[in-house]
Amino acid sequence: MRQPELLAPAGDLEKLEAALAYGADAVYLGGDHFGLRALASNFSLPQLKQAKDLVHAAGKKIYLTLNASLRPAELAALNGYLEELRPLELDAYIVADPGVFATVRRVDPAREIHLSTQVNTTNGASAEFWRAAGGKRVNLARELSLEEIRAVRATTTAEIEVFVHGAQCVAYSGRCLLSAALVDRSANSGLCAQSCRWRYALMEEKRPGQYLSIEEDSRGSYIMNSRDLCLVDYLPQLVEAGVDSFKIEGRMKGRYYVAAVTRVYRAALDCYLADPEGYRCDPVWRQELEKISHRPYGNGFLTEAQDAQVHSGDSIYRRSYDFVGVVLSLGENGRGLVEGRNRFFPGEDLELIGPGMRQVTFPVGSMASEKEQPLTVAQPNARILMQLPPGSQPGDLLRRQVASPD
Ligand code: SF4
Structure with missing residues (x-):
């Protein structure tokens, strides 16, 4: 094939x-x-x-x-x-x-x-x-x-x-002048401001500043979404x-x-x-x-x-997980060096994902800086030493659930 x-x-x-x-x-x-x-x-x-x-x-x-x-x-x-x-x-x-x-x-x-x-x-x-x-x-x-x-x-x-x-x-297929017309950012130069997804209202010319909502349903309008x-x-x-x-x-x-x-x-x-x-x-x-x-x-x-x-439908992003870190290297006994991308804390559950649909949920244990100073929080861009689940590899990503997926 x-x-x-x-x-x-x-x-x-x-x-x-x-x-x-x-x-x-x-x-x-x-x-x-x-x-x-x-x-x-x-x-x-x-x-x-x-x-x-x-x-x-x-x-x-x-x-x-x-x-x-x-x-x-x-x-x-x-x-x-x-x-x-x-x-x-x-x-x-x-x-x-x-x-x-x-x-x-x-x-x-x-x-x-x-x-x-x-x-x-x-x-x-x-x-x-x-x-x-x-x-x-x-x-x-x-x-x-x-x-x-x-x-x-x-x-x-x-x-x-x-x-x-x-x-x-x-x-x-992207041939659109909306963003160029409204904010001088041309979609055909790669600068689209996604103006089609902004919230629009109706205004009668003799009543400036009085915005009448356009309602397709109870949540608003999605005319260009x-x-x-x-x-x-x-x-x-x-x-x-x-x-x-x-x-x-x-x-x-x-x-x-x-x-x-x-x-x-x-x-x-x-x-x-x-x-x-x-x-x-x-x-x-x-x-x-x-x-x-x-x-x-x-x-x-x-x-x-x-x-x-x-x-149809609204254009609000669904976000159920935050990306919080990337595995840089693995040491002995499953202890790994992680680069933080969002804050996370000892005691919370994270998911580790890797190529080939590999994924596992694990509780965060104790954390330390590269100089072995104990950490109570992992900050974005910090390098953190922490225990990782068996089978973890450099390049694996860590995420935290923040809401139920659809
Ligand atoms: S994202 Fe929206 S505003 Fe941007 S080019 Fe596409 S339709 Fe136009």
Whole structure:
């Protein structure tokens, strides 16, 4: 059976390491030029080299986003950047602007090009257009149903990538001017302020300052909200539809998010590929995804044109667990060195999670600083010596339950 790729975001080096350790086959990241997600801590050239070395040493792939729409002066500067990038031999560039596409083809013709979701590829003829022009892969628009993905697959030999998890836009695959219009932060430069999720009210022009609430139900209005996408239950159908790469959204998300989402999709994909006939969706996968900060989940447009589902529900984040620490190293007798990310205390229960769906709840015992000074609280960024459960590994993450998952 074909082995589709699991593609995870890498907002910085730490998240990249998490993505690799928790099961990604490939990562995507931004350089410090021309990629969307301007607020993500993007990679400089030396950092890209370091990232490439790490990824290739793990036998995986690395894709660089160059998916902004460029203005004339920016396009002129692209040549030089591509020249600097070329020796790094990254596996592919993710591109949206046809001008960027043509420039990459000219300056670095050996480089694989993937068409970004911003290109809004919705049919096989579009995919073939990009393939004939030299593109290797297209990320299909999130608006397509499963049936339509199958139809695209039947009419193109380009590789097909789809988003399976993460935030969605109410606008057509990110082509949105709302944030640019309201706060001069362009979504197409990666600076979206998520204005669609703000709270809006109605005001009559002769009564300034009198805000009338818009109520769809007792909690308010959700006229521009979208749910988060979660397609873990549909991986078999997507594999059978011929999807080559499953992409997780979220270069702005934290290390815990990247690790926890990637390991669930890794487990589900491996389970299906090992035994397609005997495959059953494990309820733990969905439970684990509920433990990550998210808006209400939905299937997007996959099963049919479910506009009502995409636009309904509120956009308040559900957060049932706090990420409190990362295991840096293990010493003798299960004593480990942990870097704190949130406060935690002796006596409380934490959960340790690791790659391969490894997880265990344990009570925090006594804690000490690296200089063996006793600690009554673990602070963010502090290094803490503490007893960890058997089987713990460097790179494992610690979390604390703060509310019931949905
Ligand atoms: S304002 Fe909302 S719909 Fe528009 S680009 Fe930002 S997240 Fe997407």
